[in-house]
Amino acid sequence: MLxxxxxxxxxxxxxxxxxxxxxxxxxxxxxxxxPRNEWLLWLLRxxxxxxxxxxxxxxxxxxSFNWDQIASVAKLLIVESMIVVTIVCACIxxxxxxxxxxxxxxxxxxxxxxxxxxxxxxTSDSPAFFLFLYWSILIIGWTLISNFSPQWFLLIFxxxxxxxxxxxxxxxxxxxxxxxxxxxxxxxxxxxxSLREYFVPDEKMKWLRFRWIRIVLTFLIxxxxxxxxxTLITSVTExxxxxxxxxxxxxxxxxxxxxxxxxxxxxxxVLVALALSVCIVIQVFGFEFFGNLIGGTTDxxxxxxxxxxxxxxxxxxxxxxRKIDKSMESSNV
Amino acid sequence: xxxxNLIMNSENLIYxxxxxxxxxxxxxxxxxxxxxxxxxxxxxxxxxxxxxxAYISAICFIGFFGAFGFFEDKFTRIFLGILFxxxxxxxxxxxxxNYSIKSSFLVQLCFAFMILGKIMFVTGFGEFxxxxxINFDRGWNYSLALFFVTFGSYFFYDRDRFLSLFAFLVSILxxxxxxISNNYSEIFINGYFxxxxxxxxxxxxxxxxxxxxxxxxxxxxxxxxxxxxxxxIKTVFINDGDFGWITWVFTNLxxxxxxxxxxYQVLGxxxxxxxxxxxxxxxxxxxxxxxxxxxxxxxxxLMILGYWRHEKILLVLSVLLMPIFLISYFYNLDLLxxxxxxxxxxxxxxxxxxxxxxxxxxxxxxxx
Numbered sequence: 001m002l003x004x005x006x007x008x009x010x011x012x013x014x015x016x017x018x019x020x021x022x023x024x025x026x027x028x029x030x031x032x033x034x035p036r037n038e039w040l041l042w043l044l045r046x047x048x049x050x051x052x053x054x055x056x057x058x059x060x061x062x063x064s065f066n067w068d069q070i071a072s073v074a075k076l077l078i079v080e081s082m083i084v085v086t087i088v089c090a091c092i093x094x095x096x097x098x099x100x101x102x103x104x105x106x107x108x109x110x111x112x113x114x115x116x117x118x119x120x121x122x123t124s125d126s127p128a129f130f131l132f133l134y135w136s137i138l139i140i141g142w143t144l145i146s147n148f149s150p151q152w153f154l155l156i157f158x159x160x161x162x163x164x165x166x167x168x169x170x171x172x173x174x175x176x177x178x179x180x181x182x183x184x185x186x187x188x189x190x191x192x193x194s195l196r197e198y199f200v201p202d203e204k205m206k207w208l209r210f211r212w213i214r215i216v217l218t219f220l221i222x223x224x225x226x227x228x229x230x231t232l233i234t235s236v237t238e239x240x241x242x243x244x245x246x247x248x249x250x251x252x253x254x255x256x257x258x259x260x261x262x263x264x265x266x267x268x269x270v271l272v273a274l275a276l277s278v279c280i281v282i283q284v285f286g287f288e289f290f291g292n293l294i295g296g297t298t299d300x301x302x303x304x305x306x307x308x309x310x311x312x313x314x315x316x317x318x319x320x321x322r323k324i325d326k327s328m329e330s331s332n333v
Numbered sequence: 334x335x336x337x338n339l340i341m342n343s344e345n346l347i348y349x350x351x352x353x354x355x356x357x358x359x360x361x362x363x364x365x366x367x368x369x370x371x372x373x374x375x376x377x378x379x380x381x382x383x384x385x386x387a388y389i390s391a392i393c394f395i396g397f398f399g400a401f402g403f404f405e406d407k408f409t410r411i412f413l414g415i416l417f418x419x420x421x422x423x424x425x426x427x428x429x430x431n432y433s434i435k436s437s438f439l440v441q442l443c444f445a446f447m448i449l450g451k452i453m454f455v456t457g458f459g460e461f462x463x464x465x466x467i468n469f470d471r472g473w474n475y476s477l478a479l480f481f482v483t484f485g486s487y488f489f490y491d492r493d494r495f496l497s498l499f500a501f502l503v504s505i506l507x508x509x510x511x512x513i514s515n516n517y518s519e520i521f522i523n524g525y526f527x528x529x530x531x532x533x534x535x536x537x538x539x540x541x542x543x544x545x546x547x548x549x550x551x552x553x554x555x556x557x558x559x560x561x562x563x564x565x566i567k568t569v570f571i572n573d574g575d576f577g578w579i580t581w582v583f584t585n586l587x588x589x590x591x592x593x594x595x596x597y598q599v600l601g602x603x604x605x606x607x608x609x610x611x612x613x614x615x616x617x618x619x620x621x622x623x624x625x626x627x628x629x630x631x632x633x634x635l636m637i638l639g640y641w642r643h644e645k646i647l648l649v650l651s652v653l654l655m656p657i658f659l660i661s662y663f664y665n666l667d668l669l670x671x672x673x674x675x676x677x678x679x680x681x682x683x684x685x686x687x688x689x690x691x692x693x694x695x696x697x698x699x700x701x
Contacts, residue, residue: 002342002343002344002347002363002366002367003342003343003344003345004342005342005343005344005366005367006342006343007342007343007345007346009643009645011343011366012346014369015362015365015366016541017541017545018365020361020362020365021350021355021356021362022355023541024355025350025353025355025356028350028353028355029346029349029350030643032349034643040691043640043691044688044691044692046652047684047685047687047688047691048685048688050655050659050681050684051681051682051683051684051685051688052681052685053681054659054677054678054680054681054684055677055678055681055682055685056681057663057677057681058673058674058675058676058677058678058679058681059674059678061670061671061673061674061677062671062674062678064670065669065670065671065674066671268376268378268379269378272378272379272381272382275382276382276385279382279386283389299396299400300396300397300398300399300400300401301397303393303394303396303397303400304393304394304397306393307390307391307393307394307397307445308390310386310389310390310393311386311387311390311438311441311442311445312438313386314382314383314385314386314387314389314390314441315383315386315434315437315438315440315441316434316437317382317386318375318379318382318383318386318437318441319433319434319437321378321379321382322375322379322437325376325379
């Protein structure tokens with residue numbers, strides 16, 4: 001029976017607080033459960049990240065100070081040489097090490113800087129989305145070989161910005177297709193998350209195993225799926241085809257998320273975020289539904305009803321998730 | 334297989350502790366583990382989800398009472414506030430925690446009533462006290478109301494302890510800034526900073542205390558973070574002349590001393606002052622105290638404390654606060670842009686050098 005009870009910090013603390021184990025035993029159990037080497041590794045990464053950020057900021061500061069005094073050609077040459085130097089450093093230190101990956105990441109940032117300088121020197125009138133498009137295209141190759149999550153997040157960020165600026169500046173959509181951007185964003189980011197989950201078991205892709213990558217992507221995709229659904233609920237009579245399409249995709253997205261993280265990868269935090277999203281949908285729907293039913297004159301009653309609806313939906317969600325959590329715990333031991 | 338995998342379940346934990354002679358017998362622990370198995374609490378994520386639901390619900394109820402004019406009279410607010418708080422405590426004591434939807438609904442209803450009751454009481458009582466005070470800033474009345482409501486319900490209701498205490502501590506900070514004249518404000522802020530820092534040291538140095546009074550310990554940590562953030566904003570971004578050298582010297586001194594004491598504790602009593610590591614680290618801390626800002630020392634302090642005590646929240650908080658304090662530090666440097674760029678690059682190189690030596694030391698440790 002005991003082998004079915006999982007051990008976590010909470011359980012150790014409970015044993016300690018109830019006087020079942022000494023302070024020494026508590027510390028020993030925690031040190032064994034969460035080894036110090038992991039923290040050291042974490043500290044080393046933090047130092048590497050902070051050190052690189054400070055050096056990078058110093059370089060940017062240097063250019064801002066001398067910007068006006070530098071000739072146009074020199075500006076371009078300096079940025080280009082920085083790209084070359086960082087790429088050479090990435091090759092020297094190897095992409096199997098964080099140092100090399102950080103140099104490649106810096107090179108990717110310098111590519112963006114190069115485009116900014118280029119548009120300043122030649123005072124180009126080209127739309128902003130071209131910058132993000134070219135920047136994304138040029139760093140795709142590096143990203144594919146980088147095995148480095150910040151590099152991937154840079155690319156994801158750039159593609160998202162490109163899609164939004166392209167849609168708004170270039171396509172200038174009519175009211176009917178305005179919400180199609182949500183469809184594109186759901187598909188793109190959903191695809192990235194699916195690829196992450198698909199390649200996680202691969203031994204060569206160990207860097208993908210950090211849970212925060214999934215969490216960040218989930219918290220990026222859920223609001224994108226939620227916005228069209230809420231828009232459909234609040235303006236159902238004026239809903240355009242793009243709102244309906246994006247909402248349907250959003251609903252499907254929620255279902256897929258539930259299936260995947262309930263049965264395939266078992267992640268309670270993702271399920272909690274999903275439940276929160278569903279509860280918000282129910283809450284907004286409730287406000288619309290009961291608001292129309294009761295009429296606008298008795299707002300107080302509407303608030304009271306919605307207070308009860310909130311309690312019902314959230315408490316049901318908590319209980320359902322609690323049961324899922326229990327089943328996950330027993331299957332993980 | 335790593336050690337952490339060895340104690341993934343309770344059986345292995347008991348064997349590990351027996352092997353290490355840290356427990357005498359397994360019987361008592363086994364019985365206790367079996368006993369608490371069914372009482373295993375909700376995960377933190379679920380508590381947060383439930384809390385969000387209770388807050389939304391409380392806001393809706395406030396809307397309901399507001400629409401019917403219950404918020405207009407202060408005495409009605411005080412009366413209803415006490416009524417809701419009492420009802421919440423009473424109902425909470427009767428709920429059978431069997432994890433059914435009915436029980437979960439009632440738990441959240443109690444939480445929502447507690448939030449509603451506290452908001453009504455604080456606003457009503459604060460306004461009531463304003464009538465009795467002359468030449469006294471009304472902000473303190475609300476702090477007093479928060480004090481009554483927090484400690485009045487503290488021993489009877491545990492779900493909102495952290496938030497209630499945090500609100501009380503932050504209200505004091507706000508009042509020190511707004512209600513006390515500029516001549517004394519700096520002294521009071523520094524005094525409040527010292528008080529909170531001492532509380533954190535006491536609460537976290539003794540693990541039994543920090544676990545038993547978990548909400549108090551964390552409300553002090555978050556409140557001190559708010560205080561340090563406030564001091565940073567005042568000195569760096571607002572720069573209105575209220576805060577100057579006294580605050581800088583005082584906060585840096587206290588935090589540096591606190592960190593030296595913490596390192597002493599972390600290294601253990603057997604490694605006394607003669608220990609090279611302790612001396613080296615202390616020297617580093619003194620240097621940090623001289624050249625750095627209170628924010629940077631504070632996040633490093635939180636990081637070491639979190640690392641030592643296995644408090645993940647402290648580590649996450651320190652990482653979240655670090656960029657803010659770093660940016661404010663470099664922004665505040667009284668240097669030309671070109672000098673700043675050199676300082677930035679040198680600081681970056683310094684951190685990478687520290688990393689290099691840490692890697693070397695840890696690798697030597699592995700090979701030894």
